[in-house]
Amino acid sequence: MAVTLKDIAAEAGVSLMTVSNVVNGKQARVSAATRERILRIVKDRGYVPSASARSLAAKSSRLVGLLVPAEDRTSLTISPHTVEAIGTLERELRQLDYHLMLRGIAHRAEITEALRSWQLDGAVLLGFNDPEIDRLTAGVVGDVALVAMDSYSENPLALGVRSDDFGGAEQAVSHLVALGHRRIAFAGPAFSATGVVRQRFEGYRTVLEANGIAFDQSLVADVETTHAGGLAYGRRLTRERPDVTAVFTTADILAIGLIEGLAAEGRSVPGDVSVIGYDDSDLAVYVTPKLTTVAQDLPDKAAETVRLIMDRLAGKARPEHHTTLGVRLIERGTAAPPARQGGGAAGTA
């Protein structure tokens, strides 16, 4: 068996608790000399505390769950661009000597089971939509720090970190309007009363109305967040609404599919139609022309998530249980003034 606290205590000629205190850096009553001696032995013998024993004896497991949606028979659904967030999450936690447990959640019961079984100190909900979050967190009790990423749930049990989806849409659509576009479509997956896509839609609508452009429901398309979805939409749009000169989409991959669909119908981007994506994924710079898109700072989001968890664990109450992070439009090559008319207003001078 591995070396334990007891071994160290015996070798140092002190009690167990003294070693425990030293190892855990408690500024308790231990003389500098004793501390030094113990630390030496700990290092020499390669002592590593047992996390399970710690979790059992103390309250804290120093473990945070990363809970993502999963089906029973299929694997986790992690969107590629959240990988960056996961990496940052892990690093931030590791630096605080916390650790990440990756767990797919297929059924409601699994979430409480995971929390209880491993005595998780905290959990991050990644990729669930709002109704799910409310349903899942309903049974959660105790003092676990729950943070939902990209949630607009108002369940006070779950803290939230999100980026400014409304503002992102505002920036994108304002840019299109400033370029002179008037017939601007919105393409994204069906949205519920709340949630990320809804926010972006509201941002879109708000900008239109602020600029005196009548909102046209027929310009709002329910498009799946996939390349294929965008492609099909591109063809459909060309046939059904050739008057549209710009499309604001809720995902880069959708935008890229859309561009291909438009191209298949003989329409070029941004010559005939301007397209703006969302997420600034790696993809955005691989296509030609490079995609104009809305970027969020994923590492920052992950760091804020960790901060929220730690504050909650430390008992620091935050006034708001949601944090909203800024977002910015990255102008690249897929948004330009409309072809025919300059649109009256500014344009790009």
Added chain:
Amino acid sequence: MAVTLKDIAAEAGVSLMTVSNVVNGKQARVSAATRERILRIVKDRGYVPSASARSLAAKSSRLVGLLVPAEDRTSLTISPHTVEAIGTLERELRQLDYHLMLRGIAHRAEITEALRSWQLDGAVLLGFNDPEIDRLTAGVVGDVALVAMDSYSENPLALGVRSDDFGGAEQAVSHLVALGHRRIAFAGPAFSATGVVRQRFEGYRTVLEANGIAFDQSLVADVETTHAGGLAYGRRLTRERPDVTAVFTTADILAIGLIEGLAAEGRSVPGDVSVIGYDDSDLAVYVTPKLTTVAQDLPDKAAETVRLIMDRLAGKARPEHHTTLGVRLIERGTAAPPARQGGGAAGTA
């Protein structure tokens, strides 16, 4: 506090151990009636066993580490296409009631620390190169099941799952040769004596020689596995070796950059140059023309990884400590016969 074994035992009027045996499904001496009764109560009270108490008392933690390279200050380096493997890994483990702990490894010592601290039953090394694996596993003792993905390390301590990199290269390059190409370049990151890229290189060379094409060292390029790397290489290749009619690359992203680099120099794919990628990432179908590439079955690889771990934990010795999975060429749009001649006549010398 949550309900414990003791609570269940009290309510059922039996001893602790009887409940423990029932909960763990031991076919020990418990009457059917008692078993039923206990199971009822367990369900009613929503009892969830404490994983930490279990790990402490038993040998097994039912925890598997997913160890990935990390820098001190930057986040994990998870290549986007391995996300699919991670998802499958998690699901397979979850179905066996094992769980996944995600852990970045920046220093050698962290690996043993992680294993010891959490008493991991197993660990998957993802994204390390062979020398690293040998170095990292050097200090590992005990009966942990260590599986390295995509490793050609011969360290018997670490089991390995990999795909047939040599064969994948063979298929790709044979395809190019069959199309009539004679001047075929190899583009990939610098490789060590062992490892994935080395295997692909050997496959490339073997096919050339088998077809009477002299191996030309100047056709082997050290190119970083990035879009930018491929792009720069595309320009360089056009200027330095315009006679090359086909390139076999070790990554889709590199291939896509390469295609863009060639385009920038006025050369089209596959008209002027054929390009084959590797990995069949999502990207491959987003570009136009769609990328011809080599695909591996990631879910299968993950499942095999779990199988290796479980066999090792069950004490089942496998004859070989490496498993090699099949791979197949996906013919799409970037490989075609060379423009001028199919013949053996060297173009511009």
Added chain:
DNA sequence: CATGATAGGTTTAGCGCTATACCTAGTTCG
């Protein structure tokens, strides 16, 4: 001088679970 206050520890009592040894009444068998 009694009276604290401090520094520098130690002792005790678990956390929730499992392995192992042990017990007891009924059955089988030579």
Added chain:
DNA sequence: CGAACTAGGTATAGCGCTAAACCTATCATG
């Protein structure tokens, strides 16, 4: 008819750690 098995349990002793209460010299203070 007593030994040897069973089936169906129970009792005990930890796993490695921590929280909390407790001890004991030593020093300063009014």
